[in-house]
Amino acid sequence: MSVATSAAPSKLKSFVSNQQFILFLVLLGMIGIFTAFNRIFFSVSVAGNVLADWGPLVLVALAETFVIVSGGIDLSVGSVCTLSGVVGAFAIRALTEGGMAPYLSLFIGALVCIGVGCIAGVINTLLINYAKLVPFIATLVTLGAAAGLALVFTGGGPIAGGPSQAIQLSVPWLGPISTPIIIVIVICFICWAFLHKSRFGRHTYSLGSNPFATRAAGISIAKQTAKIYVLSGALAGAAGMFFYLRLGSGAPSSGLGLELYAIAAVVIGGASLSGGSGRISGTVLGALILTTVTSGLIIVGVDPNWKQVVVAILIAAAVTIQGLRRSEGKAS
């Protein structure tokens, strides 16, 4: 077989033609364009804002990456994020009123947020594995229930009453980077390791690539599905805590529509909704491109209502380019 082409040039070629590299160039191009329109864009404070938007988005987009790679979809991540933030806010308020130390109450609040997310993931799993709903419908049910509960619990207004340390934590101190952003970056690395280097990640890919082969290899599809959706819920819960820290309260509107931006980030990052492909690095860059665009449009003075249209164009462009590259890859 004549597959033994020299390794070095093909490595360089595959690096340059790889999705992440293209996304990185797109990101740099956007930063350049926005800066050309308005010099203010290239500043630490704007970068801080972009990252503050990026944090919760990338958390739910990471969740969505695992789910989409496995061939599923999780529409509930946005409202689970909202509900977690609200329940976490109640817990933090109660703990603060009970006289607990501020950072400890925030830490326990974070665990509550993640716990609520896990419960939502368990419910999604039960609906998929036992009620035999397709993931789209199962998570649509959870989306509605979680969004509704968040409104019922709060009566529509934000839940404050936590320690003032919450907002202080969200202030950037390392250039544009705040403590929650550092935690999010660590979570990105952990997700990368588990999706690309672990058995759990391997089975997530095989499930999305060919469920029949996966079952034939002796892997329990029900268990793998459960792990994926619970992880997705946990990350959505973490996003809820991120919003809480940023706002200093749990708002019933914080994660509204976030699931669509998460799916957009994953798709822009190179994943296919039919499962089996997608990378954490793509998702991280996809989320960064989305938040850069939305911040950039505001700074250069475009009507914010154009935001959704621009996001739509980005998705269309990303998917089209992927399709072209895929068919090219098959031809060669």
Add this chain to the structure above:
Amino acid sequence: MTEPIYEVRNISKKYGAVTALDDVTMQLYPGEVVGLVGDNGAGKSTLVKCLSGVHQPTSGKILLEGQERHWKSPHEALEHGIETLYQDSGLAPHLSVAANVFLGREETVPGILGKMGFLAQKKMDVEAHQELERVGIAVPQSNRSVSQLSGGQRQAVAIGRAVAWAKKVIILDEPTNHLGARQAGEVLQIIKTARAQGLGVIFISHTLPHVMEVTDRIVVLRLGKVVKDAPTSEFTVETLLGTITGLITD
């Protein structure tokens, strides 16, 4: 006479009022290739599913090396050395050759990271290559994605995977389907290698010349029953076809 490595005794399988298998008895000896043939609906798939642990027979016994077994899942049968290559399952195209060979049996790095499930990928790449070579398959690079392989190469990897892992029995459901003549020949060669290693092979196929070429014995199913179980040398393609269709009866 040696003991059969795998055996079913008087098994029946009913789906409601439908009897898919009716009192089927067959033996498989180590180092033997048994052809399982029959028309569509004869019960081949049901028998394969009982043998591989996907379904449990309604009545009758399954014996592995003389010991009665009740498979609760395909996983349990796999763990006891019975590999099945299903007609429609195939490989995960997005994963590499090595990842497919080790799917469900991934090796992890030593230490705490291994306990967390982190994979020893380089080791698996090397071992996958060695294992496939051992069963007579020349796959270019085991870290290539399966989607980059041709149909014949994919099937070779799928069979190589099953042969490499099988400790006792290997069940191949239509392994030469959709393959060109040369690739089918390679698959038959792999089956012969498996036989030479002492495995019991059950070969299910509609392509009767392939059955005639590679098997030692042929079991013919018709309407859920075994109508003939005889050494391959007693058949010709014509008499085999006649037995399958019911034109020839003993």
